[in-house]
Amino acid sequence: MSSTSRGDTTRGGGRTSGGRSVEERIRAVFADAGCTGWLHARRCDNSAAEISISGHERVVVASVYKLPLFVAFCRLVDAGRIDPTTRLTVTPSECTPGPTGIAVLRDPVTMSLRDLAASMMTVSDNAAADILLGETGLGAVEDLLDHLGLTQTRIVGGTVDLHRSLVRDTDTHTTAEAFAALAENDDAWTVSAYDPSYASATTPQEMTRFLRALWGGTVLSAEQTEFVRTVMRHQVWPHRIAAAFPHRSVSVAGKTGTIGVIRNEVAVVEFPGESPVAVAVFTRAARADPELPVVDAAIAESARIAVTELRRPLPQE
Structure with a gap:
């Protein structure tokens, strides 16, 4: 194992031909993008190989919380405690606001619980x-x-709870006003949504452990495991980890998370004939602009570096 600084480790890899370690390259990507970054990557096999940039530190999950919620739902389906075909009629004006999904509709819609779960994951439907x-x-x-x-992962509530905390912490009256306040670069907001001690939180290392167990089929039945994988592969956002692997034969099954200066994604990257690689990237930007393509690109590039280092062919039977 090589180590470049506290919290940064590589097992199974090392230095590039240019002399810089994988960790040094990834840290440079985050620095160039003007953000703090945390990363962990590992193969979804029994290998101890890993890439870690402060991977054991707790970070805010933002909408990545929808992944454990999704799997918990599927686990109840397996246990026979929830019928996934149960249909609910939802009135958009009475729902949690958001830029995608049900909240942008005008009329009541009827959906099964299973389709609600799919919308939650594919378009991050709040x-x-x-x-x-x-x-x-x-x-x-x-x-x-x-x-x-x-043990380091904690989900304290849903999106509506998060929105309430933002309105309170920014001393505003609506969710829209709260997000507008957070987007002002002249104001340095300290809100509970940015603090893993108060908000839903995890570590990059625990997220890749979660993904490895999920891809290994040890969390859910074979049917529900395949459902989760399929839904995650249909996430619509191409601007983070998926941007690092723009190849038709490569599958990226992920979940993004964004709130204010926080931009994250966790994913499993699958090349044909190779062991899948789980990667979790969490960032906090120096600027509060609602859109920061340079940080999204840094998430993609850091994931590309880590996954490339860990790629291995599947064992021959």
């Missing part, structure tokens, strides 16, 4: 997520995390 959390229960998410031994 309204669908809060409805699904109400049906699944926070206790089911906690049970899942306990079952997997993810």
Whole structure:
């Protein structure tokens, strides 16, 4: 194992021909983008190989919380405690606001719980997520995390709870006003949503451990495992980890998370004939602009460097 600084490790890799370690290259990517970055990557096999940039530090998950909620829902389906075909009629004006999904519709819609889960994951539908959390229960998410031994991962509530905290912390009246306040670069906001001590949080290392267990088929039944993989492969956002692998034969199954200066994504990258690689990238930008393509590009590039280092052919039978 080589180590460049505290919290930065590589097992199974090393230095490039240019003399810089993988960690040094990734840290340079984050620095050039004007953000702090945390990363962990590992293959979804029994290998101890890993890439870590402060991967054991706790970070804010933002909408990445929808992934453990999704899996907790599927676990209840496996247990026969939820019928995924149960249909609910939802009125958009009464839902959690958001830029995608049900919240942007005008008329009531009827959807199955399974389709609500798919909308939550593929377009990061806030309204669908809060409805699904109400049906699944926070206790089911906690049970899942306990079952997997993810002791540093904590989900404290849904999107509506997050929005309430933002309105309170910014001393505004609406969610829209709160987000407008956070986008002002002249104001250095310290809000609980940015603090892993108060907000839903995890570590990059626990997220890749979660993904490895999920891809290994040890968390859900074969049917629900395939459902989760398929839905995650249909996430629509191409601007972060997926941008690093613009090849038709490469599959990226991910979940993004964004709030203010926080931009994240966790994903499993699959090359044909190779072991899948789980990678988790969490960032906090120096600027508060609602769109920061340079940080999105840094998430892609750091993931590309880490995944490339860990790629290995599947064992021959």
